[in-house]
Amino acid sequence: xxxxxxxxxxxxxxxxxIAVAAFFFLFGAIVMYDSVRLGIGWQEVHGPQPGYFPFYxxxxxxxxxLVNAVQGLIIRPERDRTFVEVGQxxxxxxxxxxxxxxxxxxxxxxxxxxxxxxxxxxxxWLGKYPWWKAVAVSLSTAVVFYLIFEAWFKVPLPxxxxxxxxxxx
Amino acid sequence: MDEIQSLMHGFGVALTLTNLVLMFTGVILGVxxxxxxxxGGANGVAILLPLTFGMAQSPGxxxxxxxxxxxxxxxALFGGAITSILFNIxxxxxxxxxxxxxxxxxxxxxxxxxxxxAFTSSFIGALxxxxxxxxxxxxxxxxALEFGPPEFFSVYLLTFCAFIxxxxxxxxxxxxxxxxxxxxxAVGTDPVTGTLRLTFGSTHLLTGFDFLVAVIGLxxxxxxxxxxxxxxxxxxxxAKLNVRVVVETWKELPRYWLTSLRSSAxxxxxxIVPGGxxxxxxxxxxxxxxFSRDGxxxxxGMVEGVVxxxxxxxxxxxxxxxxxxxxxxxxxxxxxxxxxxxxxxxLQPGPLLFVEQKDFVWGLIASMYLGNIAGLIVVLTCVPxxxxxxxxxxSVIAPIIMVVCAIGAYTVHNSIFDVWMMVVFGIAGYFFKKxxxxxxxxxxxxxxxxxxxxxxxxxxxxxxxxxxxxFSNALVGTMTGLALLLLVWPLLGWVxxxxxxx
Numbered sequence: 001x002x003x004x005x006x007x008x009x010x011x012x013x014x015x016x017x018i019a020v021a022a023f024f025f026l027f028g029a030i031v032m033y034d035s036v037r038l039g040i041g042w043q044e045v046h047g048p049q050p051g052y053f054p055f056y057x058x059x060x061x062x063x064x065x066l067v068n069a070v071q072g073l074i075i076r077p078e079r080d081r082t083f084v085e086v087g088q089x090x091x092x093x094x095x096x097x098x099x100x101x102x103x104x105x106x107x108x109x110x111x112x113x114x115x116x117x118x119x120x121x122x123x124x125w126l127g128k129y130p131w132w133k134a135v136a137v138s139l140s141t142a143v144v145f146y147l148i149f150e151a152w153f154k155v156p157l158p159x160x161x162x163x164x165x166x167x168x169x
Numbered sequence: 170m171d172e173i174q175s176l177m178h179g180f181g182v183a184l185t186l187t188n189l190v191l192m193f194t195g196v197i198l199g200v201x202x203x204x205x206x207x208x209g210g211a212n213g214v215a216i217l218l219p220l221t222f223g224m225a226q227s228p229g230x231x232x233x234x235x236x237x238x239x240x241x242x243x244x245a246l247f248g249g250a251i252t253s254i255l256f257n258i259x260x261x262x263x264x265x266x267x268x269x270x271x272x273x274x275x276x277x278x279x280x281x282x283x284x285x286x287a288f289t290s291s292f293i294g295a296l297x298x299x300x301x302x303x304x305x306x307x308x309x310x311x312x313a314l315e316f317g318p319p320e321f322f323s324v325y326l327l328t329f330c331a332f333i334x335x336x337x338x339x340x341x342x343x344x345x346x347x348x349x350x351x352x353x354x355a356v357g358t359d360p361v362t363g364t365l366r367l368t369f370g371s372t373h374l375l376t377g378f379d380f381l382v383a384v385i386g387l388x389x390x391x392x393x394x395x396x397x398x399x400x401x402x403x404x405x406x407x408a409k410l411n412v413r414v415v416v417e418t419w420k421e422l423p424r425y426w427l428t429s430l431r432s433s434a435x436x437x438x439x440x441i442v443p444g445g446x447x448x449x450x451x452x453x454x455x456x457x458x459x460f461s462r463d464g465x466x467x468x469x470g471m472v473e474g475v476v477x478x479x480x481x482x483x484x485x486x487x488x489x490x491x492x493x494x495x496x497x498x499x500x501x502x503x504x505x506x507x508x509x510x511x512x513x514x515x516l517q518p519g520p521l522l523f524v525e526q527k528d529f530v531w532g533l534i535a536s537m538y539l540g541n542i543a544g545l546i547v548v549l550t551c552v553p554x555x556x557x558x559x560x561x562x563x564s565v566i567a568p569i570i571m572v573v574c575a576i577g578a579y580t581v582h583n584s585i586f587d588v589w590m591m592v593v594f595g596i597a598g599y600f601f602k603k604x605x606x607x608x609x610x611x612x613x614x615x616x617x618x619x620x621x622x623x624x625x626x627x628x629x630x631x632x633x634x635x636x637x638x639x640f641s642n643a644l645v646g647t648m649t650g651l652a653l654l655l656l657v658w659p660l661l662g663w664v665x666x667x668x669x670x671x
Contacts, residue, residue, distance in 0.1 A: 016600070031355075034366065047630035047634070050361070053625065064345040088398040092397055095397055096595075106575060106579070107585040115575075118568055127562060
């Protein structure tokens with residue numbers, strides 16, 4: 001089977017396994033570090049100190065991370081499968097990056113405007129819809145959410161300068 | 170029969186017009202959630218949980234709120250079958266086994282039969298589980314009233330060790346994911362002394378990580394990222410359900426009574442023990458294939474092959490609520506989210522609920538009967554409508570789901586920081602799912618972490634640091650022993666394989 005550039009492995013399973021195990025180890029180490037600061041021994045009135053439980057949690061994380069890392073390391077090259085293909089990774093990133101930007105925008109300009117921009121962008125850029133369709137869908141989504149959350153269930157959502165301009169705060 | 174009387178009282182609580190409307194609303198929302206990629210029972214309920222904050226304040230409102238949320242759950246359980254049969258896409262992990270025979274049936278033009286069989290057996294599985302809950306939960310709750318910290322800790326230990334013993338994922342990955350959950354739960358204020366832990370001076374971390382945000386990120390965003398990889402062409406069979414097909418299938422179903430019974434038993438057992446709906450559905454499919462006369466034809470489109478996993482999945486999904494209401498220990502991520510709801514509404518889950526909140530508990534149990542009837546009616550009549558949702562292109566559905574997730578994450582604490590955390594959890598969920606780190610123990614550990622730790626520390630305080638307290642009487646000793654056995658179970662399996670020389 002011929003492999004196009006899109007089917008090429010961006011990352012192998014082996015490197016992904018090791019990277020995630022390393023993340024776990026680091027996390028466990030941080031937990032243990034702060035637990036030692038809090039005290040991991042026995043206290044007269046309170047019994048085990050605040051750091052006691054998290055310390056062992058961190059320790060188990062580190063030990064399991066080591067086991068998982070070793071199991072990743074012993075994957076033989078010929079058995080190393082593809083973790084993610086280049087094409088797949090591109091697709092995932094084209095969604096992930098706008099989503100991260102969207103999350104950042106929510107804090108700045110409120111959830112409604114950010115959502116309208118996000119849905120419009122997504123439909124226009126990834127779905128290749130005409131502008132009017134993208135704008136229509138995103139605007140009506142925002143209106144529906146406004147009605148459900150703010151009007152019906154009285155749950156306030158984050159708003160920004162645009163809503164302030166229309167006096168909706 | 171006290172239970173019957175309490176149940177009748179429960180029907181009185183649940184059968185109001187408001188609650189019936191909420192039931193149908195919940196089921197319809199749940200089916201939509203179950204059909205959509207990236208939204209499932211756990212995160213669907215998590216997203217809609219904040220909507221009930223206001224509702225639960227009014228008198229009797231907590232019962233309405235739990236009816237709404239549990240009906241979303243039933244709906245999601247039903248909805249998973251639709252996508253599995255028509256599109257060969259399991260909307261939920263527990264419907265994977267349904268695709269084995271459901272999709273071939275649909276390809277042969279018998280989608281209607283497969284759907285009817287799936288819905289009906291889901292209903293029967295749930296019904297059996299609700300009957301089990303009705304009669305077993307008062308006994309368990311009564312029994313658990315005597316529990317002290319050591320007993321509770323041993324229940325928690327059993328729950329978590331069961332994940333390691335029964336999980337299909339590598340044991341050390343299960344362990345790592347679970348402990349990650351415990352560590353995230355420890356962030357914030359120490360439940361016993363009030364000391365700040367693992368916050369590193371950040372004000373955002375003072376209140377710790379909310380598991381609802383984790384659920385929305387891990388299951389929602391992570392799932393969408395995974396779905397993207399698969400490409401986005403949903404090509405599905407036509408869905409038509411008319412009365413003739415339904416009646417025809419119903420005539421056929423009694424033949425599989427033994428399979429139904431067996432699958433219900435497997436499902437109830439797996440749901441109460443925290444194994445969950447997914448392994449239950451696979452297990453009961455396997456058992457049905459072994460015992461059926463047409464076992465070798467399984468996979469080519471046998472109605473029996475749809476009946477078995479659907480019955481078990483729904484029975485397990487339902488009975489997962491039993492340990493949740495009686496002990497405060499949820500058997501599945503969705504049950505964990507419901508448990509979180511109870512705590513937010515100011516109800517303390519556990520055995521006392523049966524004494525102090527009779528209306529709530531029996532209203533909930535009665536609503537399980539009614540909700541599943543509502544569910545069956547909705548799915549049998551509205552299948553084409555729900556199937557149409559899947560024909561909406563992904564580039565329209567995906568951003569809307571993302572926005573829904575963001576709103577859900579925000580409304581938990583009205584915090585923008587949670588929206589960012591949702592994205593982080595989403596990325597983590599993508600990696601964890603691809604590398605087979607199980608998410609259920611992670612979520613359950615975030616929910617139960619503080620309680621598990623408190624009961625451990627209280628028990629230690631009672632015994633002055635002597636771990637023998639976890640073996641101090643027959644009950645706690647059995648549970649601890651069983652937990653330790655489950656913990657070393659993968660190791661035993663490995664040793665046995667080595668000795669046999671496989």
